[in-house]
Amino acid sequence: MSIILAEFLKLKRAPIVPISFVAFGLAPVMGAVFMFIISDPELLAKSGAFAVKIESMRITANWSSYFMILTQAMGVGGVLIFGFIMSWLFGREYSDGTAKDMMALPTSRTQLIHAKLSVYTVWSFALSLFNILIALLLGSLLNLDSTSGFSVFDWAQIYFTTTFLVLLLGTPIAYFALKGKGYLAPLGFVVLTLVLAQIIAATGLGTYFPWAIPGIFSGTSSDYKALLNVFSYMILAGTSLLGYFLTVQYWKNADQF
Amino acid sequence: MSIITTHELSKNFGTFTAVDSLSVHIREGEIYGFLGLNGAGKTTLIRMLLGMIKPSSGLVQLFGRPLNASFDGWNEIGYLIETPHNYPNLTVKENLQVIAKLRKIASKQIDEVIERLHLSSYTHSKAEVLSLGNQQRLGLAKAMIHKPKLLILDEPINGLDPAGIVEIRTLLQELAQQGSTIFLSSHILSEIAKLANRIGIIHQGKLIHELTQSDLHHQLHQSVIIDTSEAQASLKHLSAEFSDISIYDSGEIHIQDARAVAHPEIINSDLVKQGIPLRQIRVFTEDLEHFFLRTIETKATV
Numbered sequence A: 001m002s003i004i005l006a007e008f009l010k011l012k013r014a015p016i017v018p019i020s021f022v023a024f025g026l027a028p029v030m031g032a033v034f035m036f037i038i039s040d041p042e043l044l045a046k047s048g049a050f051a052v053k054i055e056s057m058r059i060t061a062n063w064s065s066y067f068m069i070l071t072q073a074m075g076v077g078g079v080l081i082f083g084f085i086m087s088w089l090f091g092r093e094y095s096d097g098t099a100k101d102m103m104a105l106p107t108s109r110t111q112l113i114h115a116k117l118s119v120y121t122v123w124s125f126a127l128s129l130f131n132i133l134i135a136l137l138l139g140s141l142l143n144l145d146s147t148s149g150f151s152v153f154d155w156a157q158i159y160f161t162t163t164f165l166v167l168l169l170g171t172p173i174a175y176f177a178l179k180g181k182g183y184l185a186p187l188g189f190v191v192l193t194l195v196l197a198q199i200i201a202a203t204g205l206g207t208y209f210p211w212a213i214p215g216i217f218s219g220t221s222s223d224y225k226a227l228l229n230v231f232s233y234m235i236l237a238g239t240s241l242l243g244y245f246l247t248v249q250y251w252k253n254a255d256q257f
Numbered sequence B: 001m002s003i004i005t006t007h008e009l010s011k012n013f014g015t016f017t018a019v020d021s022l023s024v025h026i027r028e029g030e031i032y033g034f035l036g037l038n039g040a041g042k043t044t045l046i047r048m049l050l051g052m053i054k055p056s057s058g059l060v061q062l063f064g065r066p067l068n069a070s071f072d073g074w075n076e077i078g079y080l081i082e083t084p085h086n087y088p089n090l091t092v093k094e095n096l097q098v099i100a101k102l103r104k105i106a107s108k109q110i111d112e113v114i115e116r117l118h119l120s121s122y123t124h125s126k127a128e129v130l131s132l133g134n135q136q137r138l139g140l141a142k143a144m145i146h147k148p149k150l151l152i153l154d155e156p157i158n159g160l161d162p163a164g165i166v167e168i169r170t171l172l173q174e175l176a177q178q179g180s181t182i183f184l185s186s187h188i189l190s191e192i193a194k195l196a197n198r199i200g201i202i203h204q205g206k207l208i209h210e211l212t213q214s215d216l217h218h219q220l221h222q223s224v225i226i227d228t229s230e231a232q233a234s235l236k237h238l239s240a241e242f243s244d245i246s247i248y249d250s251g252e253i254h255i256q257d258a259r260a261v262a263h264p265e266i267i268n269s270d271l272v273k274q275g276i277p278l279r280q281i282r283v284f285t286e287d288l289e290h291f292f293l294r295t296i297e298t299k300a301t302v
Helices: A002-009 A016-039 A041-046 A049-057 A063-095 A109-141 A152-168 A171-180 A184-203 A213-218 A230-253 B042-049 B092-103 B108-116 B132-144 B162-177 B189-195 B213-219 B231-239 B258-262 B264-273 B288-301
Strands: B002-013 B016-027 B031-036 B057-062 B077-080 B150-154 B181-185 B198-203 B206-212 B222-228 B245-247 B253-255 B278-285
Touching (some): A002 A109, A002 B092, A016 A063, A016 A109, A041 A049, A063 A109, A063 A152, A063 A184, A109 A152, A109 A230, A152 A213, A152 A230, A171 A230, A213 A230, B002 B042, B016 B181, B016 B198, B016 B206, B031 B162, B031 B189, B042 B057, B077 B132, B092 B108, B092 B132, B108 B132, B150 B162, B162 B189, B198 B213, B198 B288, B206 B288, B213 B288, B222 B231, B222 B258, B222 B264, B231 B245, B231 B253, B258 B264, B264 B278
Parallel strands (some): B031 B181, B150 B181
Antiparallel strands (some): B002 B016, B222 B253, B222 B278
16 A cells, blocks of 8 residues: 555646546536537527538437547547556656656565556546536536436446446556657557557547547447447457566566666 | 675667676775776775666676666665766755655655755755755765765766855765765775765776775886986986986986885985086876876776
């Protein structure tokens, strides 16, 4: 437990913590802007290209649509933001030069990895909850309608499952942060996976590409969501396990200069 | 009791040998100074002692126990490697709290080590605003917070001002008197000479010379340097009486003969009797830099 506390202490006054909340919090704010415009037909009529986009998204000004935007933002934006968090948690030890202080300790190196992964999990879920709170606040201010047949429980299940799927994709990033000894390699990897996710999803094979799966699950493309199958989830889980295994093995066994 | 033992320890990076069959034995309470040029293998050796780098061959024993995956003596060891780095967003105290939690030690030791390293006025200062010297103190505080039996320090006085150097020297000497063993590397030869009981010189990955403090003083070369307007006549006369004599382009005559070094007044009276006027005569003792460079040059030519 003291190791996890040490990892939380390292976050104190770190600018990335508020930055991550502000960046991730843009999703419910933008969603609220959408809802506001949709709820005003005159404003929507004046918004040109935006109106076309709204039309293509088939959304209306209600809680169901608002929460759907939130889930989709998690499925796509979460990969980016959670990826940044993981890159920072592991990469900072090299950029701050403190990795060497974590080598010859009575705490095992595997425990140190677990402590960092615990912080990553708590931080990511905090971001996930933070967006719900902002959405509840802004949705109430906009006086959004409830739609018949909308179940908060069903939505929460999809939202938190999407969060969990995104969360699982963090372990390979940790490996790249250790291997690349800093932020650059993992951030590059995050950007690459996002680009590849878009390309591969467009080819119709996104259901087998780990970084596209959370987005598809979140409902960004309802046509494809039905194509997700047990192999899709096994591929994602396998990627996560491989990332974990590589991270632990590298941290335990690689020469540290 | 041997606190650090390495036996035929080697580390290769591809075809480059960073440490080459290095064997050292460091006893309890000893301050062992490690000297070497940049890239000589000092930091690689230190990282192998701390389990950060796996040796290509050879053995490391700490406190008589082999250094392997099951080694559990890490709380008996404190270390500082090269430039100290701290979490810039955390204060001095918070940086030490992180280490205390990772080492699973009582938090009261934080205040003790802050006091000991004279960091009290910076307790609540963020590490990013500390001077290099105070960063170094914080690095040492992290190494000493758990009162280790063995301290492994790589360039521990880097960045310290003269008063800080004296403080740290005194602190390390006190720790050694209390039974701690200290293994330190430095390029500041005079400091190593003041601090270490034993000195090892590493060059191109090999331990080329090991000597005690008293050996060092005996092994420093001494010579008598004579400056006269009649160098050739002086040389001719002195050559008959002393060995190890040479003349430099500047016209200075250097005599390394032990009898001449012990009694330079003999040379003075001899030359005066010969009617050779002297401008200057002095005994020169080689400094540590000369000794170090001579040692590694000798080994390079061997």
